[in-house]
Amino acid sequence: MDAEDRLRPDFVEKVLDAVHDGDAETARGLVKPLHPADVADLIELARADEREGLVAALAELVDAEVLAELNEHVREILISEMAPERVAEIAGELDTDDAVAIIEDLEEDDQRAVLRAMEPDDRAAIEEALTYGEETAGRLMQRDLIAVPTHWNVGQVIDYLRSERELADDFWEVFVVSPSHHPVGTCKLSTILRSPRATSVADIMAVEQTLIPVDMDQEDVALRFQKYALVSAAVIDASGRLVGMITVDDIVHIIQAEASEDVLLLSGAGEGDINEPVLDSYKARVRWLIANLLTALLASTIIRLFEGSIERLAILAALMPIVAGVGGNAGTQTLAVTVRALATNQLTGSNRWRAVGREMRVALMNGLTVASLVGIAVTLILGSGQLGGVIAAAMLFNVLIAGFAGVLVPLTMERWGADPAVASSIFVTMVTDSMGFLLFLGLATAVGLTG
Amino acid sequence: MDAEDRLRPDFVEKVLDAVHDGDAETARGLVKPLHPADVADLIELARADEREGLVAALAELVDAEVLAELNEHVREILISEMAPERVAEIAGELDTDDAVAIIEDLEEDDQRAVLRAMEPDDRAAIEEALTYGEETAGRLMQRDLIAVPTHWNVGQVIDYLRSERELADDFWEVFVVSPSHHPVGTCKLSTILRSPRATSVADIMAVEQTLIPVDMDQEDVALRFQKYALVSAAVIDASGRLVGMITVDDIVHIIQAEASEDVLLLSGAGEGDINEPVLDSYKARVRWLIANLLTALLASTIIRLFEGSIERLAILAALMPIVAGVGGNAGTQTLAVTVRALATNQLTGSNRWRAVGREMRVALMNGLTVASLVGIAVTLILGSGQLGGVIAAAMLFNVLIAGFAGVLVPLTMERWGADPAVASSIFVTMVTDSMGFLLFLGLATAVGLTG
Incomplete structure (x- = not known):
């Protein structure tokens, strides 16, 4: 075990080597002193093709507690290889909430087979829990209480x-x-x-x-x-x-999971579990990338309006991504702050407009700073004060727009009853990209920079 | 109170109106039934300039428990207006860990004044706690135990x-x-x-x-x-x-805070608390935007290498942000997954290379999908199969590079002992922007598209 309660790689190696050599005795001896949560970690750290052998070698050390601690994707595979009677036996040893967590992920047929194999009492408790919606208190609760x-x-x-x-x-x-x-x-x-x-x-x-x-x-x-x-x-x-x-x-896991969800949703990474099947990760992420592709195509049509300007002054093409990129970043910052404040109930109807005002003030200060810097840099490097002025003005407005969108888009989503973490960043990036290109190329053309 | 345990805006309004009208009696009557955590929420939801009046009107209802629940930025301001003796009295009523949380944020002079005003026992306990580093177990623990x-x-x-x-x-x-x-x-x-x-x-x-x-x-x-x-x-x-x-x-708050930190750090939003002073938010965020500006300037120098190509074929300028943007998004997805897996100890030395392999497979599938789509779209819209092929190839490689950087940059940061959430996204975006422009413009030039 290292300082952060992770199993050391050489320990994991030793156990897996013993299993590989058919020395189940040694493997069990190494694993016996571990807490169920660590046995679960060990199984997760093994490669998918090593897991079956490992679980077979550890035999009774992989008990109900270990399965309850296991990552759901890994567990699903292990359980799918077990007889319904064995799953029923395991579920019977657990609190209702842990048993439900294992059984709710099964295919309907397997679920029925497992339930049939359970003691009538346990079965009734689990069947009742399954009548409540997923991710509700009814699924989390245990019936054993005083x-x-x-x-x-x-x-x-x-x-x-x-x-x-x-x-x-x-x-x-x-x-x-x-x-x-x-x-x-x-x-x-x-x-x-x-x-x-x-x-x-x-x-x-x-x-x-x-x-x-x-x-x-x-x-x-x-x-x-x-x-x-x-x-x-x-x-x-x-x-x-x-x-x-x-x-x-049981709540500690949920707090962790819900907070993680926001990081993952904001970046469009779906469930984002490293044990998730590759195909599921692909499906979750590619949708997001396709949405991003569509908004990028939209932004590109704005650029095409200024093709003539770019042909005459190609440096515009080199500078325009700066305006869009920094704006996008400013928008993401505001978005992250707003989404977290909404998720932790710090942002409500009472302080909504104050939060918008606050973000606009931060955006103004950020915008003025970044705009000055980019204006000076462009003026010095390219020797054109006019170009420096144009990029500075476009940058300032784009950062302001980013701040406005970054706080207003998630607030609107929340009002509409949608999860503000889900699609906000696609919208905000679309706005900052399109407006970045439009402001910069439009201003450059308007002031006659492109002849 | 609404369904999510937030104070309803009209309730907040009612209390603040009563305070405004000098009717402290009514305000106290409304607030009296509330839990200390809700009183703290009420104070946070009030505007900064209303808080002093609200706290004065509520008087003894704003007790030690309420202060312990209060957001640290809001609390800091309230406490700075209190006499050291009052702060000492409040700290004396709290568990050591809560008292330390209040006192550790004070300026050194104020801290000494408060400690001097405390009972010797409490004082000794707090002074001892303050000898432990910030954010360690010593600051979190209470001394009262059985x-x-x-x-x-x-x-x-x-x-x-x-x-x-x-x-x-x-x-x-x-x-x-x-x-x-x-x-x-x-x-x-x-x-x-x-x-x-x-x-x-x-x-x-x-x-x-x-x-x-x-x-x-x-x-x-x-x-x-x-x-x-x-x-x-x-x-x-x-x-x-x-x-x-x-x-x-006490741990529940930390799990929440540490998970939130990752969302905020990944987006460069610093502490990202909506109660943080605007100037602090500005300082935290502008550093990030300036770093982003520098990497964007770097990417723009790559575009400048191809100014001749762009002058001859301005459509390249319109298409290149698509390659960079979708690549950046793919990188952010991988990054979010990796950072969360590292933070929750799911990713260790034992499964590092497997995680890289896994992300590369997802990247390959994502890359092939998005590349085909953009290739077909460009071919159909612009009527140039050659341009479609170039953008598809550039997109595929950029998504692969994004996947590689998205998992390897945070892993390397972690190995170097740095927080993988802090600067990873700047690096990854720099890579996907630069490589996106280089691949697309370079390929287009190499195949002779620009004459």
Whole structure:
């Protein structure tokens, strides 16, 4: 293990060499001390063609926990090679949320075969979870939770916890419910431990609760956990009854995934997982490149309007990409800031216009700086103050337009209910490219530079 | 509150109107039911010039918790207007980690004044935390934790927790320590609650622990929490003694911040916080734009080599940005995927070359698709198969180069110990721009298209 908790390459090599030599004993000996998350990393780090052999050699060390930790693309392949009974057995050992994560990715036929092979209880829980939409609280929640009636005291809660052998171990709070199973309060375990046995739970429970509707989008669940520093939260159905619990360890992955998604969406890289099949990556990215090609063709028609000017003064062709490129960059900066502020709920209807004003001020300062620099550089290098003035003016306006588009395009997308990270950058680049060429070539032609 | 836990604009308006009308009573009435995190949001959503009045009207509702939740730029301004004694009082009410977060941003003089005004105990804790580097575990940890000796049983732990009034409430695990205060195990509170009083803690503690060195970088701490699904973890000093505890609620913010950082760094938007002072945003972004300007000037010198060709065939000027632009986009896609894989420890020495191979295959498929499309479009629109062939060939090679640069530049940065998100995109764009122009104009000239 290196300083950043990554498996060292020579360790990975050693395990794979042992597997290759048919020495499963040694491989298992090396892997045995590892945490399931590290075993999962090891499988991911192996080449696709080595994985089957590795998993076979490790045998029972690749357990339910390891599969739950595994990257979904890698897992999908491993699971597709397993018998439905084995998958059912694995899913039975996991919390509902982890079992659902494994089963939801299966083809419909395989899904049915696995469900048929499961214990009726587990099967019912998973089938219910699958009725909720993907990426909602219903898929994330686990059904194993501790709910106690309001009239109990601390002693009763402790006795109940001690006597029930079948309870899950991963809970951090106890939910207090009404007779109709509506949550009325939450007790941290630390509060229960610190209160005398005779204390009524109703007296020590926190009444202000953060109840998660079962159909809430997982991104909103994650933001709520983050905002209110939650460790676990009750999930309720449409009638307000307690149906499950979400714990922070499942949320941490989502926060990471949702934030990554923005980087990847902004650059048009789709899901952007390095374990994704090449063909899926191709499909996700090529759409974006084709969209980019179309906007570039559009920008090129603007250039064609000025073909005569370029024939007379070819230096214009060398300078015009500078105006478009720096403008595009300024637009991307504003876009990134706006998309993140929207995603983290920092930008709302209350401060929308202030954010636009703020970005325009930054754009003005940036524009003036970059325009002066490029103006001076062109004047000195090419010895034409007029050309320097034209490129400076075009640059200033293009950076201003970039700032305006960079903040307004994602805000508009958000208002229309679209994901602001998805198509914003295509629009913004289209604007900065087209306007960059138009401003520069248009101004140069208008001031008579091209004779 | 809307569906995404954001304060509704009309609510914000109502509070601010009340403040404006001097009706502090109404404003307080509206704000009183809010969670501290929402009060913090309200202050952030107010305009900078309204904030002072709002905070004055809300008075004691703006407490230590609210300040801990506040965006650091907004907080800095509010705190700079407070007396050191008030800041000291607020810091005294917070956990060490939150108090440190507030105090570490102060100017040195103010920092000293605040520390002088604090209780000796709190002061010592904060001064010690400040000796650790910024963004390390030492700054994140809190000193209030529950540590019990190995020879205790569950009953003794519960009695201790019940008798000590001064303990913090936010703990989820109890650390078991040796007489020399080295951590030897961890007990989840659920395990303690579920075990009979006579059970020895040594028998139920988890011996496999995740110990965090006090100087560990916060990004690595966050990845460790995420990887091993931790809720809290012991922090140890260089001699292995238990010195503090980090809880997951502080980590959630870091995961979010570190992932956001990549979006913002890749686009050169610096810290990219919408509450950042305009001048700071300008400074962060203009550096990037100037770097971009320089690479664009470099690319323009390549175009100038072909001025003669462009004068004879101005359509080349209209088409060349297409080759550069789509190439740049393909490079950004690969870059985003690589940077995220590096940041989440999915890409290590073990699978580096495989990742390069994978990206090259995606690039080949993308390149062939986009090249065919642009080749056909140019042939049909301009009626020149030769021009279509030239642009298709240039596009294919540029997309391949983009894929290669997009994965190799960040990998090289990482090897050199630099942040791969910081300057990679400047390099990649420089390569795709220059090579795009060179390939297209060079090929067009070489095949004799320009006479």
